[in-house]
Amino acid sequence: MCGELTPLVPLRGGGKANHEQRNEFNLPGCVLLFGGLVLVCFKFPWGLLGGAVLIWFGTKMTRVSICAKCDGKVEDKAAKSCPHCQAVFVDEVV
Numbered sequence: 468m469c470g471e472l473t474p475l476v477p478l479r480g481g482g483k484a485n486h487e488q489r490n491e492f493n494l495p496g497c498v499l500l501f502g503g504l505v506l507v508c509f510k511f512p513w514g515l516l517g518g519a520v521l522i523w524f525g526t527k528m529t530r531v532s533i534c535a536k537c538d539g540k541v542e543d544k545a546a547k548s549c550p551h552c553q554a555v556f557v558d559e560v561v
C-alpha cells in the first residue's frame with residue numbers, strides 16, 4: 468500500500484453549485500419589452516425588426532443568473548465562483 472491519500476484542498480465557504488436562470492422583474496427590462504411590443508404592433512415593417520431587438524434585449528435583462536446554493540444573484544455570468552458564498556460553479560452557462 469502506498470501512503471496516505473492527499474486531502475483535497477477545502478474550498479473557501481465550501482462546495483459546488485450550479486447556476487440557475489431565473490426571470491426577475493426589473494424596470495429597464497420591462498420598459499424594453501413593452502417598447503418592443505409597441506414597435507412591433509404599430510410600426511410595420513421596420514418596427515418589427517427594431518421591436519424584436521428591443522424584446523430580445525428586454526428578455527436578456529430580465530433574465531438573471533442565480534447561485535443555486537445561496538440564491539444570491541450572480542451579475543457576472545462568466546464567474547467561476549459565487550461572489551456571495553464562494554461556491555464553485557460546476558456547470559457552464561451558455
Ligand SMILES: [Zn+2]
Pocket residue numbers: 484534535536537538539549550551552553554
Ligand atoms: Zn452562492
